[in-house]
Amino acid sequence: MLHFLPAPLRGLIAGLLLALNTLFWCWPLFIVALLKLLLPFAPIQRALRFVMHGIAESWIGVNKFWMRLVGTIEWNVQGLERFDTRHSYLVTSNHQSWVDILVLQYLLNRRMPLLKFFLKQELIWVPVIGLCWWALEFPFMKRFSKEYLAKYPEKRGQDLATTRKACARYKTNPVAVFNFLEGTRLTPAKHAQQQSPFRHLLKPKAGGIAFVLDAMGEQLHAIVNVTIHYPHGVPGFWDLLCGRLDAVQVRFRQVDIPREFIGRNYDQDEDYRRAFQQWVNRLWEEKDAELASLHQQA
Numbered sequence: 029m030l031h032f033l034p035a036p037l038r039g040l041i042a043g044l045l046l047a048l049n050t051l052f053w054c055w056p057l058f059i060v061a062l063l064k065l066l067l068p069f070a071p072i073q074r075a076l077r078f079v080m081h082g083i084a085e086s087w088i089g090v091n092k093f094w095m096r097l098v099g100t101i102e103w104n105v106q107g108l109e110r111f112d113t114r115h116s117y118l119v120t121s122n123h124q125s126w127v128d129i130l131v132l133q134y135l136l137n138r139r140m141p142l143l144k145f146f147l148k149q150e151l152i153w154v155p156v157i158g159l160c161w162w163a164l165e166f167p168f169m170k171r172f173s174k175e176y177l178a179k180y181p182e183k184r185g186q187d188l189a190t191t192r193k194a195c196a197r198y199k200t201n202p203v204a205v206f207n208f209l210e211g212t213r214l215t216p217a218k219h220a221q222q223q224s225p226f227r228h229l230l231k232p233k234a235g236g237i238a239f240v241l242d243a244m245g246e247q248l249h250a251i252v253n254v255t256i257h258y259p260h261g262v263p264g265f266w267d268l269l270c271g272r273l274d275a276v277q278v279r280f281r282q283v284d285i286p287r288e289f290i291g292r293n294y295d296q297d298e299d300y301r302r303a304f305q306q307w308v309n310r311l312w313e314e315k316d317a318e319l320a321s322l323h324q325q326a
Contacts, residue, residue, distance in 0.1 A: 030098050031271065038098040039270035045094040046269075053087040054160055061163035074200045077165075081142045081201070084164055088137040095134065099271025103135075107280030111140040115249035116202045118240055118285075119143065121256055122229055122315060123208040126265045128256055131276055132206070140252075141202040144194075146236060167194035167205075195243035204252075205244075207236040209308065226312060228319040234308040238294035238301075245290040251283040255315050257322040277322050283311070 030038050057080060064076045095101070111117070117140055121128060129145070136143060142164070149168045152158045162168070198205065210230040212218065224231050241248070257277040267273055286307065292300040 029096075031100065035270040035272060039266055042094050042098045042269040042271070045097075046091065049087060049090040049094075050156055050160070053083055053090075054156055057083045057160055057163055070200065077201045080164060084142050084160075085137055088133045091130065092134050092137065095130070095268070098269070099273060101273055102275040104275070104277040105135060105280070106278075107282070108135060108139065108278075110280070110282050111136070111252070113138065113141055114202060116141065116198065116244070116247050117204045117250060117252050118237055118248050119204050119206045119252040119254065120209045120237060121206075121254035122214070122319070123210050123212065124214050124256065124258070124262045126213075127258075127263050127268050127273065128208075130268060131256060131278065132254065135278060136204070141204045143204045143206045144198070145206045146208075165194065165197050192239070192243040195240060198244065199247060205240050205248075207240065209233060209237065209312070211236075226316040228323070229312055229316050232308050232312045234301075234305045235294060237308075238289075238304050241285065241289055242292065242294055245285065248285060251285055253281045253283050253311060253315065255279040255281075255318050255322075257319055259322070259325075279318060279322075 030041065033041075060076050060080050060083070064073055064080075067073065067076070119132075119136075119140075121132065132143060144164070144166050145161075147161060147166055147168050152162055152168055154161075195205070209232040211233045212230065214228075214230050218230060222231055237251070255278070258273075259275050259277060263273045289300070289304060289307075292304075294301055294304065
């Protein structure tokens with residue numbers, strides 16, 4: 029509808045709509061979150077979580093509106109029809125841009141439970157949205173370097189404890205726990221620094237999803253492995269706001285969770301850790317081949 033406007037003006041309009049949308053929905057979210065704190069009764073908290081998820085889904089719905097308003101995206105999507113909102117999923121994807129998150133929310137909103145992302149602890153201080161993530165019980169993870177853990181070994185395993193605590197809250201409502209296996213966005217510099225064996229991916233970090241399986245494996249219906257490709261180049265967030273994102277290819281693959289991985293301890297079971305890492309690497313090899321095929325088609 030606004031395609032006739034210059035791209036920077038569309039970007040300003042979309043940015044304003046995003047800000048207003050966030051400010052509008054954050055207040056009912058905060059009110060319901062406060063009620064949840066004041067009423068620590070399981071049936072009431074379960075109902076209030078359902079309301080809070082509905083608020084977040086409405087926020088995503090308005091974001092989908094302004095994305096369609098400022099640009100036309102050609103969607104090439106496969107495998108989206110297999111999901112529902114009654115089951116819990118573990119979702120992962122390759123990571124190239126902040127746009128990835130908007131793409132996933134655009135496609136999965138109300139098709140599966142609300143995506144709960146693993147976030148760096150520092151992001152809780154992002155104005156407004158950080159408090160929204162906290163209210164929605166997104167898991168905040170504090171990362172420790174190998175040098176720090178060597179100096180303070182008592183901190184080892186805190187990520188697992190945080191994951192278990194977050195996942196314990198998800199047992200009363202269906203949830204889609206999301207984790208970028210690469211841990212960071214792909215860039216040529218990071219790819220070279222890692223000496224990644226994959227052509228289009230960084231090395232996967234298996235620990236994050238292993239901890240989720242450890243904490244709630246029996247509750248999860250399946251793993252959803254998502255491959256995102258931008259045939260005309262990886263967009264930045266400003267490109268999305270300006271309506272410059274014109275094509276996205278997305279492949280959803282539902283992967284059954286191997287039964288031998290349920291109820292195992294990734295931190296303490298070396299044989300399991302090695303087997304799980306090999307399994308994840310095979311998934312990544314398949315994803316790398318799929319990305320190579322998508323690049324050739326482009």
